[in-house]
Amino acid sequence: MPGELLKSDYILNEIKDWRLAQQIVEVDERSVKLVVFSLKKYLFAFLGNEVREILPADEITWIPGATEFIPGVINIRGDIEAVIDLGRVLGLVDTDKDQGFFIMARLEGQSNGILVDSIIDVLDVPISALTQPLLSLELRLSQLVINQWEYKDNIVNVLSVSRIFDQVVI
Amino acid sequence: MAAAMKQTELQLLVFTISGTRYGIDVEQIASLQNYDSAQVILKFHELVAAKAVSYRTPKILIVKNRETFPAILINEPEDMINILIKTIRPLPVIMASTANCRGVWGVVPQKGDLIVLFDFYKNENLKKYQG
Numbered sequence: 001m002p003g004e005l006l007k008s009d010y011i012l013n014e015i016k017d018w019r020l021a022q023q024i025v026e027v028d029e030r031s032v033k034l035v036v037f038s039l040k041k042y043l044f045a046f047l048g049n050e051v052r053e054i055l056p057a058d059e060i061t062w063i064p065g066a067t068e069f070i071p072g073v074i075n076i077r078g079d080i081e082a083v084i085d086l087g088r089v090l091g092l093v094d095t096d097k098d099q100g101f102f103i104m105a106r107l108e109g110q111s112n113g114i115l116v117d118s119i120i121d122v123l124d125v126p127i128s129a130l131t132q133p134l135l136s137l138e139l140r141l142s143q144l145v146i147n148q149w150e151y152k153d154n155i156v157n158v159l160s161v162s163r164i165f166d167q168v169v170i
Numbered sequence: 171m172a173a174a175m176k177q178t179e180l181q182l183l184v185f186t187i188s189g190t191r192y193g194i195d196v197e198q199i200a201s202l203q204n205y206d207s208a209q210v211i212l213k214f215h216e217l218v219a220a221k222a223v224s225y226r227t228p229k230i231l232i233v234k235n236r237e238t239f240p241a242i243l244i245n246e247p248e249d250m251i252n253i254l255i256k257t258i259r260p261l262p263v264i265m266a267s268t269a270n271c272r273g274v275w276g277v278v279p280q281k282g283d284l285i286v287l288f289d290f291y292k293n294e295n296l297k298k299y300q301g
Contacts, residue, residue: 065269
């Protein structure tokens with residue numbers, strides 16, 4: 001019947017659950033925290049230790065010196081921080097709609113907000129599950145991706161905060 | 171310079187251009203005059219590379235100690251305020267360099283809004299007028 005789970009699908013789901021349980025049991029394996037988010041139809045992640053906090057997107061104030069990649073600043077409890085439009089950095093057009101969160105990324109005393117669509121998950125991932133980025137990645141993306149990881153049958157590109165900061169600064 | 175370091179307050183002339191509020195240290199202002207279309211002027215939005223805008227309440231600002239600078243067209247100031255120096259926030263490092271070239275040196279959060287601090291003497295577009 002349409003919509004009914006086939007036996008083979010049922011078995012595959014069982015295998016998936018079993019593998020997931022195995023991952024959880026392997027407590028001794030070194031892991032890394034990832035903040036997974038979406039931008040347009042793609043999934044990306046930052047390393048958890050590079051993320052200070054996540055805030056709902058609010059009004060961005062344009063100031064002279066703003067660029068295509070840095071549309072302005074925001075006031076976070078009295079501190080003025082720049083906003084990076086990651087969609088534009090990655091060349092994903094029409095990114096000024098539906099963006100719901102600032103991921104406040106920190107690096108060597110600098111903290112900037114990175115504009116993303118939505119937060120998907122925050123989780124610990126075994127380091128062994130991270131793979132080197134494919135050589136076939138588009139050039140702009142390949143300059144920012146440090147690892148890839150499979151999450152619910154989707155490829156997640158793990159991005160380097162330091163490379164993003166380097167890319168947008170003039 | 172020592173006197174400036176001891177200063178705890180700054181008096182700002184505040185005006186809005188293209189939806190952005192700017193604050194100028196009143197010590198940089200020689201005078202504020204009515205707009206005269208015959209006068210050679212520079213429009214403020216051109217100094218900061220903001221979007222082109224129409225000046226509904228035009229005024230002419232003359233910069234102090236820079237006789238070679240052209241007169242600057244601004245909108246009529248909405249306020250003259252005193253701010254505490256300690257309320258000034260530096261610009262994010264990632265954009266400080268480009269903002270500085272345009273004369274922007276800090277930001278003051280005020281009543282849920284931001285006042286962008288502008289220094290005529292730092293603005294690259296105006297430096298070419300220096301004698």
